[in-house]
Amino acid sequence: MLFDYVTLKVIWWCFVGVLLIGFALTDGFDFGVGMWLPLLGKDDMQRRIIINTIGPTWEGNQTWFIAGGGALFAAWPLVYGAAFSGFYIALMLLLFALFLRPVGFDYRSKLADARWRSAWDWGLFAGGVVPPLIFGIAFGxxxxxxPFRYDDSMRLEYTGTFFDMLNPFGLLAGALGVSMLAMHGATFLYQKTDEVIAERARRAAIGAALVTLALFALAGAWVAFGVEGHRITASPPLDSAFMPPAKTVALATGAWLDNYTRWPLTLLFPALGLGGAALAAAACVARRSLAAFLASGASVAGIVITAGAAMFPFIMPSSLAPDSGLTAWDAVASHKSLSVMFWVMLLFLPVVSLYTGWVYSIMRGKVTAARIRENTHESY
Known part of the structure; x- marks a missing residue:
């Protein structure tokens, strides 16, 4: 095989991270646009303009979400099983919120009735707010x-409830997820629209960027001084296939900062999250729409990578039995499976990336009222 088992475990950690970042960057501004739809659009034409900024691309952007779920199942089967068991209600809420988007896009314009269209606008708003809120709470x-553990027979036991997830830090992380994608969606609207909508989006982006900056800084301080991190103190050889309880894990406040001490270059990730949000706000003040959008994307990527870098190699730590926590070393598929899927990913990841880039190059340009009127039957 081309790579040894340890290297493949790290490669698949990176693959899943790339897919999550791709999802956050592309489908992320779709969520953000949905959040702003009923707030920035004051009449039907303005709302149609907002919807059609993402109308041609939102379905393709969900490819990253589907690919991420597939990679999670294929590479980290134990994580897939544990997450869908423990976060079942949250995942159902996520799916129902996602259902509102295709139905809202397709059915909103079926009737020229103000109440009908307003109802679907708020449905798209819910479909934009709920997913990043749930993802943020999950990361928190x-x-x-x-609260899960494995017994001697590797049977999974989960003792938490849905309402246990709604703890203060979890809600803070959820608010951060919403604010950062609201920032990303607002900068996208600022780039894709003109006149009154662009001006409203510019002001919204400044506010969302400042909120993101404050929440990310607060979350970082909380992780450093108020959250017990997990630290592996003993484990079998990393190049072997072993079950999660075979390792020993210790808890300590600030342990999630270990990787930043061990590899100082990783400090660039939180700097990117903070600096990107600050630059997005500054670019909006300077009326540089493209710079604002690129900066907000950098901030979103930095925030996602910051969480991943802090937790590595943990994927799903356990508060109930820390030794049962799932990591990149013990929650993975076999060496052969990772090797075969490596080539599949190496083939399809560039295809998805090139397709995404091609679509956006074709659909470039601003969405205006004149453009909607000229293509009224093809537009949402």
């Missing part, structure tokens, strides 16, 4: 540890 709970 991962950093605190999830």
């Amino acid at each position: 709970n991962l950093l605190q540890g999830v």
Whole structure:
């Protein structure tokens, strides 16, 4: 095989991270646009303009979400099983919120009735807010540890409830998820529209960027001084296939900062999250729409990578039995499976990336009222 088992474990950690970042960057501004739809659009034409900024591309952007779920199942089967068991209600809420988007896009314009269209606009708003809120809460709970464990027969036991997830730090992380994608969606609207909508989006982006900056800084301080991190103190050889309880894990406040001490270059990730949000706000003040959008994307990527870098190699830590926590070393598929899927990913990841870039190059340009009127039957 081309790579040894340890190298493949790290490669697949990176692959899943790339897919998550791709999802956050592309489908992320779709969520953000949905959040702003009923707030920035004051009449039907303005709302149609907002919807059609993402109309041609939102379905393709979900490819990153589907690919991420497939990679999670294929590479980290134990994580897939544990997450869908423990976060079942949250995942169902996520799916139902996602259902509102295709139905809202397709059915909103079926009737020229103000109440009908307003109802679907608020449905798209819910479809934009709920997913990043749930993803943020989930990440907040991962950093605190999830209440599950494996018994001697490797049977999974989960003792938490849905309402246990709604703890203060989890809600803070959820608010951060919403604010950062609201920032990303607003900068996208600022780039894709003109006149009154662009001006409203510019002001919204400044506010969302400042909120993101404050929440990310607060979350970082909380992780450093108020959250017990997980630290592996003993484990079998990393190049072997072993079960999660075979390792020993210790808890300590500030342990999630270990990787930043061990590899100082990783400090660039939180700097990117903070600096990107600050630059996005500054670019909006300077009326540089493209710079604002690129900066907000950098901030989103930096925030996602910051969480991943802090937790590595943990994927789903356990608060109930820390030794049962799932990591990149013990929650993975076999060496052969990772090797075969490596080539599949190496083939399809560039295809998805090139397709995404091609679509956006074709659909470039601003969406205006004149453009909607000229293509009224093809537009949402």
